[in-house]
Amino acid sequence: MERCAVIGVGQTKHAAKRDDLSMIGLVREAATRALEDAGLTFRDIDAVVIGKAPDMFEGVMMPELFLAEALGAVGKPMMRVHTAGSVGGSTAIVAAHLVSAGIHQRVLTVAYEKQSESDAMWALSPKYPFQPPLMAGAGGYFAPLIRAYIRRSNAPNDVGVRVAVKDRLNALKNPYAHLKMPEISAAQVEASPMLWDPIRYLETCPSSDGACAMVLSSETAARSAPHRPAWVHATATRSEPNLFAGRDQVNPRAGRDCAAALYKQAGITDPRKQLDAAEIYVPFSWFEPMWMENLGFAPEGEGWKMTLEGATALGGDMPINPSGGVMSSNPIGASGMLRFAEAALQVRGQAGEHQVEGAKLAMGHAYGGGSQFFAMWIVGDARP
Amino acid sequence: MATREIAVVSFAQTNSRRNELDETEMLLPVITEAVKRSGIARSDIGFTCSGSCDYLGGRPFSFVMVIDAIGAWPPIEESHVEMDGAFALYEAWVRLQHGDIDAALVYAFGKSSQGDLPDVMVTQLDPYYVAPLWPDSISLAALQARAMLDEKRCTELEMAEIAVRNRKSAKANPHAHLKGDHLAANLLGEPYAVAPLRRHDCPPITDGATAIVLAAGDLARKVCKRPAFIRGIDHRIEPHALGLRDLTRSPSTKLAGERAGVGKGKIDVAELHAPFTHQEVILRDALGLGAEVDVNPSGGALGANPMMVAGLNRIGEAAQRILDGKANRVLAHATSGPCLQQNLVCVLEAE
Amino acid sequence: MSEPKPKQDEPIKRMLAPVRLEFTVSAGRDKTAFLGAIIEGRILGGRCPSCRKVYVPPRGCPTCGVEMVGDIPISDHGVVTTFCTVSIPFEGQTMKLPYVYASIVLDGADVPIFHLVDGIDAKDARMGLRVRADWRPPAERKPTMESIRAFVPTGEPDAAFDTYKEHL
Ligand SMILES: [Zn+2]
Numbered sequence: 001m002e003r004c005a006v007i008g009v010g011q012t013k014h015a016a017k018r019d020d021l022s023m024i025g026l027v028r029e030a031a032t033r034a035l036e037d038a039g040l041t042f043r044d045i046d047a048v049v050i051g052k053a054p055d056m057f058e059g060v061m062m063p064e065l066f067l068a069e070a071l072g073a074v075g076k077p078m079m080r081v082h083t084a085g086s087v088g089g090s091t092a093i094v095a096a097h098l099v100s101a102g103i104h105q106r107v108l109t110v111a112y113e114k115q116s117e118s119d120a121m122w123a124l125s126p127k128y129p130f131q132p133p134l135m136a137g138a139g140g141y142f143a144p145l146i147r148a149y150i151r152r153s154n155a156p157n158d159v160g161v162r163v164a165v166k167d168r169l170n171a172l173k174n175p176y177a178h179l180k181m182p183e184i185s186a187a188q189v190e191a192s193p194m195l196w197d198p199i200r201y202l203e204t205c206p207s208s209d210g211a212c213a214m215v216l217s218s219e220t221a222a223r224s225a226p227h228r229p230a231w232v233h234a235t236a237t238r239s240e241p242n243l244f245a246g247r248d249q250v251n252p253r254a255g256r257d258c259a260a261a262l263y264k265q266a267g268i269t270d271p272r273k274q275l276d277a278a279e280i281y282v283p284f285s286w287f288e289p290m291w292m293e294n295l296g297f298a299p300e301g302e303g304w305k306m307t308l309e310g311a312t313a314l315g316g317d318m319p320i321n322p323s324g325g326v327m328s329s330n331p332i333g334a335s336g337m338l339r340f341a342e343a344a345l346q347v348r349g350q351a352g353e354h355q356v357e358g359a360k361l362a363m364g365h366a367y368g369g370g371s372q373f374f375a376m377w378i379v380g381d382a383r384p
Numbered sequence: 385m386a387t388r389e390i391a392v393v394s395f396a397q398t399n400s401r402r403n404e405l406d407e408t409e410m411l412l413p414v415i416t417e418a419v420k421r422s423g424i425a426r427s428d429i430g431f432t433c434s435g436s437c438d439y440l441g442g443r444p445f446s447f448v449m450v451i452d453a454i455g456a457w458p459p460i461e462e463s464h465v466e467m468d469g470a471f472a473l474y475e476a477w478v479r480l481q482h483g484d485i486d487a488a489l490v491y492a493f494g495k496s497s498q499g500d501l502p503d504v505m506v507t508q509l510d511p512y513y514v515a516p517l518w519p520d521s522i523s524l525a526a527l528q529a530r531a532m533l534d535e536k537r538c539t540e541l542e543m544a545e546i547a548v549r550n551r552k553s554a555k556a557n558p559h560a561h562l563k564g565d566h567l568a569a570n571l572l573g574e575p576y577a578v579a580p581l582r583r584h585d586c587p588p589i590t591d592g593a594t595a596i597v598l599a600a601g602d603l604a605r606k607v608c609k610r611p612a613f614i615r616g617i618d619h620r621i622e623p624h625a626l627g628l629r630d631l632t633r634s635p636s637t638k639l640a641g642e643r644a645g646v647g648k649g650k651i652d653v654a655e656l657h658a659p660f661t662h663q664e665v666i667l668r669d670a671l672g673l674g675a676e677v678d679v680n681p682s683g684g685a686l687g688a689n690p691m692m693v694a695g696l697n698r699i700g701e702a703a704q705r706i707l708d709g710k711a712n713r714v715l716a717h718a719t720s721g722p723c724l725q726q727n728l729v730c731v732l733e734a735e
Numbered sequence: 736m737s738e739p740k741p742k743q744d745e746p747i748k749r750m751l752a753p754v755r756l757e758f759t760v761s762a763g764r765d766k767t768a769f770l771g772a773i774i775e776g777r778i779l780g781g782r783c784p785s786c787r788k789v790y791v792p793p794r795g796c797p798t799c800g801v802e803m804v805g806d807i808p809i810s811d812h813g814v815v816t817t818f819c820t821v822s823i824p825f826e827g828q829t830m831k832l833p834y835v836y837a838s839i840v841l842d843g844a845d846v847p848i849f850h851l852v853d854g855i856d857a858k859d860a861r862m863g864l865r866v867r868a869d870w871r872p873p874a875e876r877k878p879t880m881e882s883i884r885a886f887v888p889t890g891e892p893d894a895a896f897d898t899y900k901e902h903l
Binding site: 001022023053057059063065068069074075077078079082083084094101102103239240241253369370372 | 387432437438439444445447448449451452456457458459460461462463464465466467471474475478479481482483504505507508509510511512515618619620621622623624625628635636639720721722725726
């Protein structure tokens with residue numbers, strides 16, 4: 001197996017509506033930034049791996065086909081990954097595997113969503129025959145799970161509010177973040193409308209247009225990169241069925257197994273101690289404590305204590321989502337790759353104002369479907 | 385680059401036709417069958433990868449409901465491409481290169497009959513400049529066929545003969561959908577569907593599902609008498625804008641074929657994913673296949689064309705000829721996008 | 736929506752490209768049997784031959800990957816395991832807001848179904864609430880879960896958390 005490094009990272013300015021750009025312009029904004037960071041041009045790239053969430057979000061079936069020219073893929077292999085919300089992470093992993101398998105030297109990987117071009121809420125709640133139209137988008141799906149978590153863990157009611165405030169404050173330090181809410185406060189979150197009880201409006205992610213791109217390379221190619229690479233120490237994916245008898249949807253086994261496989265590869269025995277930062281897929285604020293338990297950062301039923309103690313804040317012992325996370329920018333298909341890319345920025349020392357001081361080892365995490373698809377990686381400043 | 389030896393050890397497909405089953409009901413029996421035939425325990429399969437497309441059923445996350453039907457418990461390492469299953473097989477082949485796992489399950493499903501397929505395929509086109517004009521998939525293929533005829537690269541009679549040969553071969557394939565004996569001369573008496581294409585030049589609209597099990601060298605030899613070893617696999621994409629391409633040539637197929645090592649030896653059987661008759665001419669040419677090569681003994685995509693499955697079926701059908709001892713070196717090809725935009729070539733050999 | 740008409744010298748930022756596609760979806764073998772029973776006011780489940788769990792509706796067993804026969808009659812009474820109160824409007828929604836969308840484990844089943852809970856003030860909805868199906872009159876039933884108008888409280892005491900916590 002070859003070593004794989006992240007030598008270029010790029011992302012768009014995320015916004016509710018990037019109507020200054022077409023889909024083509026959006027993916028190119030991220031891709032050209034990643035290439036510039038890597039000191040490369042499209043010509044230097046061997047293969048392109050692109051990911052996004054359901055095609056119905058933009059109304060284009062298999063859009064990679066029409067994006068081939070824009071991403072410099074002509075004459076090259078191009079792959080299109082789709083694993084629901086985890087897709088940004090899975091896409092990066094498919095790209096990393098092309099390098100670690102020794103097949104390519106430099107792979108460009110891109111993920112995007114242009115939610116403003118269609119109606120994602122509609123795309124997630126289509127009128128199916130046989131079923132009543134009750135499920136109100138992703139919030140309608142996840143709110144009952146959050147209720148179950150609160151009941152099981154006896155978490156105080158304000159944990160979700162705390163995460164919502166923390167992530168929005170982090171976003172103020174991230175120039176690419178969508179939501180910029182300098183006045184954000186617990187009172188403001190608490191006063192926001194209850195959309196899917198127990199989820200309030202400000203406890204949910206926004207709907208964004210945005211893209212993320214990375215250049216992944218072999219060790220040989222990384223030597224000539226102008227900036228410090230982030231080395232891929234481990235990658236893992238796990239999936240499980242959406243619904244089955246006895247399924248624990250609050251703390252799903254696929255997530256636990258995925259993290260266990262990841263830590264084993266990276267030689268990690270105590271993730272909270274050994275990892276310096278983590279970018280975790282938190283589309284509803286309550287998922288921060290839930291994933292803290294699922295990922296083994298906290299014992300079961302105690303994830304919320306990390307939030308309340310400030311451990312997950314930028315100055316805490318386990319900073320979670322220093323970029324502001326999905327709660328501040330959510331171009332769905334790109335959200336997972338943004339987590340992976342932000343982890344890389346941390347260990348490259350390139351995270352700017354939201355840099356975790358001295359970060360050497362960081363995790364990127366994405367999940368999708370009904371908390372059933374997981375993709376994770378660990379990147380480090382040192383060669384594994 | 386030295387690659388790890390990976391082989392197709394089993395293949396199972398639905399009896400392709402339009403059916404009343406849902407996607408999971410089509411798929412579950414073929415997965416069960418492919419795994420059973422492989423002789424590899426479900427628990428020894430280290431990676432699963434699938435190909436499908438949401439737009440065929442008009443619903444997002446069609447692959448998610450399928451995960452509920454394949455026994456993904458305990459949790460599995462899994463991925464999905466919104467592409468033909470042949471590209472899922474490529475991803476599985478890449479994954480198996482890592483050496484930590486020895487077997488992978490690849491599957492694909494497509495219930496193409498649920499919508500008006502030629503119109504559904506319009507949504508695959510450039511959304512700003514092309515899709516708003518609603519050129520359907522048959523019209524685009526007709527444009528390509530017209531270019532072929534104008535360039536004298538083939539004749540309407542040759543196209544009809546390709547239809548006759550594929551539909552005749554399909555008779556020997558119990559899984560094929562459209563089969564029968566025809567006379568080219570009679571077919572040419574039929575009216576045009578979209579000139580210069582007649583109905584016989586076009587594929588049927590087929591529902592189907594397919595599963596393939598891949599195994600690495602030693603395991604493959606252990607469970608299978610004649611594993612079909614992948615000796616080369618590569619895929620390439622061309623511009624989407626039809627105006628940027630010479631529609632009568634397929635440089636991406638040519639390049640993928642060269643990189644897969646097609647020319648390194650004699651090809652006994654080639655399974656080409658050519659949904660339209662004239663495309664077989666373009667592909668034969670790009671791959672340098674002479675008259676001695678047995679092309680599409682399964683009946684090809686003209687015999688059964690389940691979307692997202694037909695490409696993977698080409699790999700399965702070609703590999704099956706090795707598994708059955710009927711061929712030693714075979715070629716499989718899969719395509720995606722309008723007018724052969726993206727192409728994958730795979731060379732498989734017996735030992 | 737109407738076609739946006741940019742003023743002269745203004746960049747074109749949006750275009751309308753309506754897409755209308757119609758799909759005829761096959762219910763499939765299992766759902767056909769299940770929905771046929773629904774029209775008759777019955778709920779059918781299936782038992783996995785491998786793990787013995789009962790699924791409503793019947794389907795290929797998610798954990799065992801084997802088919803099951805959907806011939807087990809299931810009660811139309813059950814317990815709300817968890818729920819959310821929806822207060823957000825969305826395209827295609829027909830319900831008056833707010834409404835309670837619940838995960839309900841029917842008696843005798845091992846997996847929940849998802850449906851509307853009605854006949855109770857949204858603020859009184861709770862985990863453990865015992866409910867029953869409120870069927871539409873036979874003449875109004877169609878092959879869809881909408882043949883059950885909603886689930887309504889039975890008035891029985893709430894189920895203890897331990898009895899349904901495995902279904903969360
Ligand atoms: Zn079972």
